[in-house]
Amino acid sequence: MTAVGNGAQTTGRPTRLPRSARRKQLLAAAQEVFVAQGYHAAAMDDIAERAGVSKPVLYQHFPGKMELYLALLDTHCDAIVAKVHDAMRGTNDNKERVGAAVRAYFDFVDHESEAFRLVFESDLRNDPAVRQRVERVEQGCIAAITDTIISDTGVSRAHAELLASGLVGAAETAAQFWLAGGRQVPKAEAEALVAALSWRGIASFPLQGESA
Amino acid sequence: MTAVGNGAQTTGRPTRLPRSARRKQLLAAAQEVFVAQGYHAAAMDDIAERAGVSKPVLYQHFPGKMELYLALLDTHCDAIVAKVHDAMRGTNDNKERVGAAVRAYFDFVDHESEAFRLVFESDLRNDPAVRQRVERVEQGCIAAITDTIISDTGVSRAHAELLASGLVGAAETAAQFWLAGGRQVPKAEAEALVAALSWRGIASFPLQGESA
DNA sequence: ACTGCACGCCGATCTTGACCTCCACTGTGC
DNA sequence: GCACAGTGGAGGTCAAGATCGGCGTGCAGT
Numbered sequence: 001m002t003a004v005g006n007g008a009q010t011t012g013r014p015t016r017l018p019r020s021a022r023r024k025q026l027l028a029a030a031q032e033v034f035v036a037q038g039y040h041a042a043a044m045d046d047i048a049e050r051a052g053v054s055k056p057v058l059y060q061h062f063p064g065k066m067e068l069y070l071a072l073l074d075t076h077c078d079a080i081v082a083k084v085h086d087a088m089r090g091t092n093d094n095k096e097r098v099g100a101a102v103r104a105y106f107d108f109v110d111h112e113s114e115a116f117r118l119v120f121e122s123d124l125r126n127d128p129a130v131r132q133r134v135e136r137v138e139q140g141c142i143a144a145i146t147d148t149i150i151s152d153t154g155v156s157r158a159h160a161e162l163l164a165s166g167l168v169g170a171a172e173t174a175a176q177f178w179l180a181g182g183r184q185v186p187k188a189e190a191e192a193l194v195a196a197l198s199w200r201g202i203a204s205f206p207l208q209g210e211s212a
Numbered sequence: 213m214t215a216v217g218n219g220a221q222t223t224g225r226p227t228r229l230p231r232s233a234r235r236k237q238l239l240a241a242a243q244e245v246f247v248a249q250g251y252h253a254a255a256m257d258d259i260a261e262r263a264g265v266s267k268p269v270l271y272q273h274f275p276g277k278m279e280l281y282l283a284l285l286d287t288h289c290d291a292i293v294a295k296v297h298d299a300m301r302g303t304n305d306n307k308e309r310v311g312a313a314v315r316a317y318f319d320f321v322d323h324e325s326e327a328f329r330l331v332f333e334s335d336l337r338n339d340p341a342v343r344q345r346v347e348r349v350e351q352g353c354i355a356a357i358t359d360t361i362i363s364d365t366g367v368s369r370a371h372a373e374l375l376a377s378g379l380v381g382a383a384e385t386a387a388q389f390w391l392a393g394g395r396q397v398p399k400a401e402a403e404a405l406v407a408a409l410s411w412r413g414i415a416s417f418p419l420q421g422e423s424a
Numbered sequence: 425a426c427t428g429c430a431c432g433c434c435g436a437t438c439t440t441g442a443c444c445t446c447c448a449c450t451g452t453g454c
Numbered sequence: 455g456c457a458c459a460g461t462g463g464a465g466g467t468c469a470a471g472a473t474c475g476g477c478g479t480g481c482a483g484t
Contacts, residue, residue, distance in 0.1 A: 016460085037338065038337075038338035040252055040335075040338075041338060043441090043442065043443085044442080044443065044444080045442085045443095053461080053462095054460095054461055054462050054463080055443095055444080055445090055462090055463090056444095056445075056446095056460090056461075056462085057460085057461080059443095059444070059445080060460095064443080064444080065442095065443070065444095121337055121338075122335075123252070123335040123336065123337065123338055124335065125250070125333060125335060126249060126250030126252070126253055126335060135392075138389075142389070158393075158396045158397050159397065159401075159405055161389070161393070162386055162389065162390060162397060162402055162405055162406065163386075163405060163406075163409055165385050165386045165388075165389035165390075166382035166383070166385060166386040166406050166409050166410070167382065167409075168385060169381040169382045169383075169384055169385020169386060169388075169389075170378035170379065170381045170382040170385075170413075171378070171381075172381055172385065173377050173378060173380060173381020173382075173384065173385070174374055174375075174377045174378040174381060176377075176381075177350075177354070177373070177374065177377035177381075178374060178377075180347075181370075181373070184370045185370050185371060185374060189371075190374055193371055193374055193375060194374065194375075194378050196417075197375055197378050197379075197413040197414065197417075198378075198413060199413075200412055200413045200414075200415075200416055201382075201409040201410060201411075201412045201413030201414075202409065202412075202413075203412075204412055205408075205409075228431090228432065228433085228479080228480090229432095255469090255470060255471085256470075256471060256472080257470080257471090265433075265434090266433065266434045266435075267434090267471090267472080267473090268432095268433075268434070268435095268472090268473070268474090269432080269433065269434085271471090271472065271473075272432085272433090276471080276472080277470095277471070277472095
C-alpha cells in the first residue's frame with residue numbers, strides 16, 4: 001500500500017540514485033500525493049515519505065512546493081494540448097477529426113487519469129500561475145477546434161469559439177463522468193457515442209444559418 | 213470599492229443589526245470574498261472586513277469557515293438543480309426542452325455568475341462534504357436529462373447518462389466560456405447556437421443504432 | 425428622569441499546522 | 455583507518471483560524 005516502486009526497499013537502507021532518476025521518482029510520488037489529496041492537503045512530508053527519501057532531498061531538487069506542482073502541471077498541460085492538436089492534424093475528414101478528438105480525451109482519462117484530475121480538478125485555479133496554465137489548455141484545445149470549424153463552416157470566430165467550447169465541454173465532461181462512474185460502458189462504445197453526439201451536433205452547421 | 217451595502221457607513225461607528233439581517237449580510241460578504249479569492253485564499257479577516265464587522269461576530273453566527281461555505285453552497289446547489297428540473301418539466305417538446313435547459317445555464321451564468329463560480333470552480337472538491345454536494349448537482353442535472361433521453365430514445369440507462377453528461381458539459385462549458393470571454397456574443401444568440409448544437413446532436417439518436 | 429443591567433461588538437491574542445532549514449550518523453573510496 | 459557526502463529527524467517562522475477581556479449603547483425599573 002505505502003510502498004512506491006522506488007529502489008530503496010531492498011533493506012530499508014537508503015539507495016543512491018542518479019539525479020535525473022531521483023527527480024523523476026520525486027515527480028511521480030508528488031503526482032500521486034497531489035492527485036489523492038489535492039494541492040493544499042498534500043504535505044511535503046507526505047511526498048518525501050511516499051518517495052522514500054527525506055525532505056531536504058526534495059528541496060535539493062525543487063525550490064518549493066509550488067514549483068514542484070507547476071513542473072507536473074506543465075508536463076501534462078502540454079500533453080493534452082498536443083493530443084488534441086494531433087487529432088486535428090491527423091486527418092482531413094472532419095468526422096474522423098471529431099472521433100479522434102473524443103478518443104484523445106478518453107485515452108487521456110483512461111490511461112492518465114491522474115494527470116487528468118491534476119489539471120481539471122486542481123484546487124489552485126485561483127493562483128494566477130496555475131490559472132494561466134489551465135486556461136491555456138482549454139484555450140488551446142478550443143482554438144485548435146475553432147480553426148477547423150471556421151475553415152469548414154465559415155461562421156464567425158466568436159461563434160466558432162462558442163461551438164468549440166461546447167464540444168470540448170461535452171468530451172471533457174463525458175469522459176470525466178465515464179471515469180467517475182467506473183467505466184460502466186466499454187471504452188470504444190463510449191467514445192463512439194460521444195463522437196456521434198458531437199458530430200451530429202456540428203456537422204450540419206454550414207448548411208443552415210445561425211438563426212434561432 | 214471596499215464598502216459593501218451595510219448600514220455601518222453612516223459615521224464609521226458600528227451599527228446594531230438584528231441577527232437575521234446580520235446573518236444575511238455576512239453571507240453576502242462571504243460569497244463575494246469566496247468567489248473572488250477562492251476558499252483557501254479567502255481569510256476570515258477578509259470576510260469580516262468586507263462586511264464591516266469584526267471577526268468574533270462572524271464566529272457568533274457560524275461555527276467555522278467550512279460551515280459558512282457550506283451554507284452558501286447548499287443554497288446555490290439547490291437553485292441550479294431546480295432550474296434544470298423546471299426546464300425539463302416546463303414543456304413536452306424535446307427541442308424546447310433542450311433550449312430551456314441551455315437557457316437555464318446561461319441565465320444562471322449571466323445573472324448569478326458568482327454562484328456559478330462558487331459551485332463550478334470550487335477549490336474544495338477534495339473535501340468530502342463539498343465533493344458530495346457538487347457531484348450531487350451534476351448528477352441531478354444529468355439524471356433529469358437522462359430520464360428524458362431514455363423515455364424518448366430507448367437507449368440503455370448507461371448510454372443515456374453518458375449522452376446527458378455530454379450535453380450538460382457542453383452547456384456548462386459554453387456558458388462558462390461565454391462569460392469568461394466577456395459576453396462577446398449576444399446572450400440570445402449564444403443560447404441559440406449552443407441549443408442548436410445540442411439538439412442536432414441528440415435529436416437523431418432514436419433513428420440510428422449506436423454502432424461505431 | 426436616573427441607575428444598573430444586559431447585549432452586541434471590537435482590539436489584541438493564542439494555537440495549530442505546514443513550509444522550509446540545521447546537527448548527529450552511516451556507509452564508502454583511498 | 456580516515457575524510458566525506460548524503461540522510462534522517464528536530465526545530466524556526468509565519469500565516470490564518472479561532473477566541474477572551476473591555477466598551478459603548480439602549481432599556482427596565484423606581
